[in-house]
Amino acid sequence: MNHFNIPTYDILSFEREIGNGVTNPLLMRTQHDLYVVKTIDHKEEPKVLINELVCYKLAKLLDIPIPDVAVVNISQHIIQSTPKLIELGVQPGKHFGSKFVSKAQPNLQPPMLRIATNLEDIPSIILFDQIIYNDDRTTNRGNLLFDLKQKRLLAIDHSHVFKIGALWDEVQLKRIHEEGICLIKEFHGHNYKVLLKYVNGNNPFNKVLQKVSELTIAAIEWCVSDIPDEWGLTDGERGVMIEFIWYRIENVAEILKLLKDQCPDWKGGDLSGF
Template sequence: MYRALKYIGPVGLGATSPQLFRAENDCGEVKVCVVKLSSNRLGSKVLVNELLAAHFGDWLKLCFPPGGLIDISPKVLAGSRRLTAAAVVPGWHFGCEYLQGVGYVNKYNLHQAVNKDQMAGVMLFDHLFHNPDRTENRKNLLIRKERDGYKLYAIDNSHLFRRGKWTTGMLEELADTITVNHRRSYGVLLKYYLRPAQLFKYAAAVKNIEDAKFAQFMDSIPEEWLPDKAERQALLEFLVSRCDKACWVAEQLSRLIPNIHRGTDIY
């Protein structure tokens, strides 16, 4: 969790109009966070989606920037004319740590990344929860030069469940389906860099997620973000159902890996 200290300004990109805040995390460290406000034009369900990704990123050690709930106090809001004019409400919003010095991933720099294996987990996550936006929006996959080499970071999980603003009916329709995404960087990763064993390693980790962790996630969703109890129950049932299908999803993705890279380690 984070506590907002000071408003910095708008990011300037994104359908959810993200904002920058200086914030303090649970360890007392001060970070700059990209914040999606509960009053964003897509609605609070996109914050639920982001929170889901933050939990999975932590459970599976994915290359998502650290993120979680951020509390914005009336005092911080009062210090900004922009936020006051926008009638932003105090309370819980979603924030993730801002990454400085990044570039967008393309076919010319993807090979430099030292953590391409983590993308097997990101791709599995995106296909489990129907996120096509990682390749439809080229700005959602970043690369940054760090001390131990260039690293990939996957950002912006607003558009899970295909469009972000899901309904119980949509979850029912999506529970048993998959649309394999092999566009742009995902196609390059499957063709040249990923192996079936990497996909199935993450699939096994997904299937081993304890029920208590799902309950922990559901309990962490602020009441005002998802007040409908039927929708909460539908989301929980969807998560459990989809995670049970992790190996099936990994198998669909592994079929796009060329035979020369498949070896005998598919399962």
């Protein structure tokens, strides 16, 4: 996929709290559509928004099924006219929005996958999680959606990635990087128990590996570019994030070896190119 611009929309109104996930996202209306918005407020730090935007861009390059996103601008006027936003301490300015999927079911269950039209994306999601070190996907029942209209599995919620979520800084991410390659912890949590039966056959990762092979360091630099200034990403943090992601991409072969031991229905296949 070619590089693309992330749109910026103005928030017109607050609809309700979503009530799903640690970050307590908000359903808000823009001039184009409804978005699930993660904000900078009393509770959440800008790193949550940085993680989401960077991982979205990487997901699109790897053809991971994920809702479209936008940077959304919340004005002081909207905040002052909305008691809930005042209560939450939402700051005026740019925040992260993921397009609302109106007919969708969280809490993934096996019957949903029996009618899913994109089962071939399951290995892609699992490998993507290892690249971004997304511990949250295995046990958090709210960060996979099943689109009931399209009958597609969607990956959402990438705030708690890079092993320690929004707590990372330049020093911490360097330390995690130096620990070497490993899989996410609690690999056999609820969601992965449901997903792993679809990592089967001889070459289940072929689709995503083709996309991985097309990545360059310039593509990762693009993923970490154009972060809104008010989110506070420093040049040093940008650099270590690029190094972290690129190192894990360069070591996909090692990740695949570790995955092979955890995926009993994966029969093998030629991985000599990775």
